[in-house]
Amino acid sequence: MSSSALNQELKILISKKLQQLRERNKQTLEEEAYFLDLDYAQYYRILKGTSLPSLETLIKINQAYGLDMNWWFNETTKIPEKMKVHIKQRKENLEVLSGYNKLDERAREFVRKMLKTLV
Numbered sequence: 001m002s003s004s005a006l007n008q009e010l011k012i013l014i015s016k017k018l019q020q021l022r023e024r025n026k027q028t029l030e031e032e033a034y035f036l037d038l039d040y041a042q043y044y045r046i047l048k049g050t051s052l053p054s055l056e057t058l059i060k061i062n063q064a065y066g067l068d069m070n071w072w073f074n075e076t077t078k079i080p081e082k083m084k085v086h087i088k089q090r091k092e093n094l095e096v097l098s099g100y101n102k103l104d105e106r107a108r109e110f111v112r113k114m115l116k117t118l119v
Contacts, residue, residue, distance in 0.1 A: 007052065014058075015049035017072055021065055022047070036064050 022032050033043035037060060045051035053061070062068060100111060 011049040011052055014053060014072060015047060018047050018061070021061075036061055 022029075025032060025035070027035065029044060029047070030040060033040045036043065038057065042051070042053075042057070046053045046057070058069070058072065062071075100108065103111065
């Protein structure tokens with residue numbers, strides 16, 4: 001999944017969650033922005049899914065509603081299969097690199113030569 005696709009997915013997720021909070025409070029956009037101590041335009045862009053909130057803004061919203069960060073992202077556990085494969089590959093790469101970094105210089109040189117012949 002590309003970063004722009006992930007970015008869009010997060011915008012939609014946060015937008016939906018923010019709409020849930022607004023509906024629960026039964027306030028106008030202006031009242032809700034004021035309640036959250038956010039600029040109206042900023043609140044509107046986040047609510048409509050055209051902008052991602054900063055971490056500071058999410059924390060501010062959490063404090064206003066008594067939420068924690070898990071509430072925002074509990075739906076992201078539904079990871080697509082392609083993303084699972086990508087995560088597994090990155091984890092394996094990190095394990096290999098971590099092992100390589102533990103080697104002394106002589107062993108690293110041997111691994112580099114071996115990789116060059118295999119590739």
